[in-house]
Amino acid sequence: VPVFTSHTHIGILGHAMLWSVGIRHGDISDNNLMWDPKTQKPKLCDFDLSHLCEKPRRGVEEVGPNGPTGFSNTGTWIFMAAELLSRPAMAGKVKRVYRHEVEAFIAVLVWILCRYQDGKLRASPP
Numbered sequence: 809v810p811v812f813t814s815h816t817h818i819g820i821l822g823h824a825m826l827w828s829v830g831i832r833h834g835d836i837s838d839n840n841l842m843w844d845p846k847t848q849k850p851k852l853c854d855f856d857l858s859h860l861c862e863k864p865r866r867g868v869e870e871v872g873p874n875g876p877t878g879f880s881n882t883g884t885w886i887f888m889a890a891e892l893l894s895r896p897a898m899a900g901k902v903k904r905v906y907r908h909e910v911e912a913f914i915a916v917l918v919w920i921l922c923r924y925q926d927g928k929l930r931a932s933p934p
Contacts, residue, residue, distance in 0.1 A: 815843075819850040820913055826852075827906055830861035834904070836912035837884035838919055857882045887915040 819841060823833060833840075835857040842851040885893065889908035896902050923933040 815848075815850050816913070816917055819852060820910070822850075823852055823909065823913070824906070827909065831855075831858060832861060832904070833858045833909065835883045836909055836916060837887045838916050839884075841916060883912065887912045887919070 823836070826833065833852060833855060835854060836852075840852060840854040842853050843849075844851055883892070889911035891897060891902055892904065892908055894902065923930060
């Protein structure tokens with residue numbers, strides 16, 4: 809866990825880079841953040857809920873008449889931003905923005921810190 813937490817910023821920076829070129833992961837969770845022991849680097853995986861933005865630098869997220877609009881409400885609920893779990897979000901009225909993804913990273917980090925001690929799963933996590 810110390811290695812994971814000290815390298816979390818690398819994962820967040822990689823995710824930010826993807827976001828800046830229009831790739832929206834949409835499901836930051838403990839199972840989608842991996843550690844590669846060979847390269848000693850974090851990896852973001854499981855892009856099945858992700859989508860591409862047509863014009864990411866202008867903030868336009870519509871892909872097409874039937875494509876994602878940025879109002880998608882997908883992800884692992886326990887790590888999703890609180891705003892995305894609200895009634896307006898469930899009605900499709902809250903646009904997913906980058907701070908929602910950052911909130912998910914923080915939730916995963918807290919989850920991991922609470923569940924592991926000295927790199928091992930706690931016998932009885934809080």
